Amino acid sequence: MTAIALVAMAAALAASAAGPAAAEAKKTYKIYLSNNFVGNDWRQQMERVAAVSVKKGPLAGRVDLKIENVENTVQAQINSLNNIIRAKPDAILVDAGSDTALNPTIKKACAAGIVVISFDQVVAEPCAYALESDWKRIPAVMAEWMARQLNGKGKVFVDRGLAGAPISAALEKGYLDVLKKYPDIEVVGNYNGEYALGPEQAGVASLLAAHPEVDGILTQGYGSGAIKALQDAGRPLVPVVGFSYNATAVTCAKTPGAKCILGSNPAYLSSEAIKLAVEILDTGKKPEDRHILVKGDFLATAPFKSELYPDAVTQTIEVGKTAFPDSPPGLTLPISPGWVEITAADAAGS
Template sequence: MTRISRMLRGAALAAGTLALGAALLAGSGPATPARAAGKHKIFLSMSFIGNDWQAEAANMVKAMALHKSLADKVDLQVQVAGPNAQRQIQQINAMVQAGAEAIVVFPISPTALNQVVKNACDKGVLVFAYDAEITEPCAYNVHIDQTEAGRVTAEWLAKKLNGKGNIVVVTGVPGTSVDNLRTAAAKEVFAKYPDIHVVGEAVGMWSQAVARTELSKILATRTWDDIDGLWMQVGCYTANAMQLEAGKKPEQLLPCAGEGANGGRIQMLPVGTEVEGASSPYAPLGAPRISYASPPYSGALALKLAVQKLEGKDVPKKVILPLPIVTNDTVKLCDQGTWEEMKNGCNAFKPSIVPNPGWFASIFSEQTPEIGLNAALVGQPEL
């Protein structure tokens, strides 16, 4: 008998601790805002937050919600699902139950969410997917054309090499649609040039750090002299840094088709350009590059479109964003990074303002005058 009562006491204690924990948690997060009258309840369901792109995209969505044009219309709640599609399914369900009017989502899987998204649509909830796609027809999608991204960059590289040479390919996360479409399109281009040989292929996981270890592995059995060009989804900045470490001069850097990291953009500026805060390898090198990206503003744009739709405007089901392409001819340093300034064509940011070279610089869109550099950096909208 005493044992039972002990058990019950233990259980009560357990329940108590949990409740206490919950209470503590409630204290640690911002308090649940009372639902203001007339505000649209919108949720953001993110994926894994532990990488630069995701964090930047989240900042831009938050900034968009804070902009004066939306601040009194939108009650935005941000949630992270982690890398697990199961949890995102559960999260979207919970958002529907919590009375969401619209859900902006970075889909972990383009297909796994179909059922739950359909469910949400059936209940009258708008679902906007950004960056990656949701194939369920009732969802709204905002992203770039990944096939075009692969094709354009591969063509640039082939032309740069005059259709001849050994190249190394560094892909993204295997098994994802985005990686698949980009890589397949690029390989299709390379196949058209019989004198272009892919001599090494590595899985880069869309990370500068992984690109560095994978390139090091490839270079264990080769030298830079065996390689004429690089096609990387992420990692050109790192590849250039590694070539400098290996003793190459800036004018000897190999052409590299790759991501839109700010470090890479700064490296594209002609040698000798005055750039505040630059220090090698995060410095102007005149590196031959084409720089493209899945722009991190897509989530913010999705939010804006969701609000427009909620207000009764017509919004297309599929918004294909223009592919942000920057080459050595078009790269231009920004001074402050306001939206106005970017509209006039600048697309690289000073290291003194953006100390992280892996930070994604493709943040400009004609359609989002609400957000500029400050939005991406600290989640503050333009005035």
Template sequence: MNARSVRGAVAVAASLCALVALSACTVRPDAGAEDVSGAPAQARNLKVGWSTTSLTTAWMSQTLTTLQGDVDRLRSAGKVGSFQAFDAGDDTTLQIAQIRAMIRQTYDVILVDAGSPTALDPVLEEAVAAGITVVAFDSLPTSPVVLKVGTDQWAWGSMLADWLVDALDGRGDIIAMTGPAGTTGRDDRWAGAAAVFARHPGIRVVETVHSANSVDPAARAFASAYARHPDVRGVFSPGGTLSAAVLRTLVEEDDRLVPVTGENYNGFLKLWRSKQAEGFSALATAQPAYLSVIALEAAVAQREGVKVPAAIDVPLLEITDDNLARYAEPGAPDDTYPVDALPQARIDQLIGRPAGPGQGRAGVGWGWAEGVVANV
């Protein structure tokens, strides 16, 4: 057994031991008990787990904080009894083992951010067959029996590309920063953008750059491409760290501020705002951390008999030159993702829960823009 296999085996064993310890003092409600009162079913003391590929990134950390806030609210209401997040460390085999252990430990709800679009399907279908409510968000599996919450990644790329075409009046050479090659979300975003550029022959992609989603290596990769094509009129980027790398390089090279697309990475938003007076223009969108809350609320609603949509498509927000000040947070770290609040009424609408009094808070705030009215 090689060192990597040993580390994987130890990690699986540790994960399973953690699950046993966590569930030893938790009694699962009788999911088969019949409600003869005629009243709508009510979720009570649900045992909730979140399986994710990794908790090391800033986005995942912010998502966990966001999700924990809603767990606390639902715990106060008696709907959630326990919650645990499980970090698979980018190991799909470990993620499968963690999910299978949650099945054995009779979790009521499993939320999942899938490390593979297909490899998790069998174990997730096993969970559904065992009576567990399974909701995926962000990175989605392909299984049709799993509820899904996400944004349209193809539309993400298409929206940004449409803006860039308009900003360039339909003509000019551009560089495309597409992120790591072979990842589903990035590939879908680029497919949406490429379809737009194909309709505009005046736009020419002179180089497509793959790089890690990290500012420093992305900046080095872009600097090399920019040196080869110093006359480009714009840059397509579907991700915030990539856009921050592009804009930082443009400023350091010669301050020729061509239009750039991006995401709600605060480092990009702050630099964008600092260069607005010099005429820099951009458009950004977001993969909001509140996808996790919509997923949890969908799971609870389904346990209560609500007919939840099989796929919940969360609209993409737009961060523009006009509303940038409401998102960019000068006093917050670069590696955060500011996002608006999402009112409870909007969550209810997305998950198919009937509107009514007494259904919780007027709005939920996350990130560094807490309390702002939602822009979705």
């Protein structure tokens, strides 16, 4: 046999040995995303960034993504999930309408060998992974920022969110647990902002009429409603805690004297869920803990380093970089995880 023939044979053998592994590494997975509600900006952005994240970066060509929207009822989502299970996908991602009512259906999917990841609104069924923002960390860092702004002394208003909502109670408790460490910070008023600009502005305005002095406001919503209430009352601006809506970031960046920190429940939770599903399918390795916390970045008008959570990242609010005047006000920031580039235009669907 000639030297050329030997080289050709060796190359063929090497290609044969490497072929299955290489093919497996580039396998395309069929993944469904089941969403029970599209009636707000966050859910629509969540779907858009999911679709973008499988077209670029490390997931490009790896995922055949199908998004199934259903009516906002538990039964509608159960019916849809049963149809999805019959399609035998590799994975199902679920933004759930109930943390318990979907459990029997989720269990059926797991029994069929389907990887199930619940995200945002997560399920209790142990066979499914639960991927969500760290709701303990978020209010703690923001209350710490407020205490630092006030040098440990002052009077504050605290938003109670939406009456009866578990996340509202968790956020309020998170704020108060930190503020209790500062005996010279006094909560002088509460209101229910209901995660909407109107109730937030009205609630703060009512408290301003009753309290001649306030040094800080901790909202569970936009924060920009609180700033507008201060301006309308002719009161000096005070430090404000809010969440990372684009309108709020723009307001904080453009309002002279504004001091803000914004917590994030990133819409790219969907992208993180897709990435996790692909990692599990590629490697066969399952995370040690079914409950996975996404640590979204904070946004602030000036650099801030948390002592309670030293690994917390705070991005500075800057027009054109982390705040986008030409993009929809309801856009949730930050827009993109670190492993794929999702632009403001991508997230807005423009």
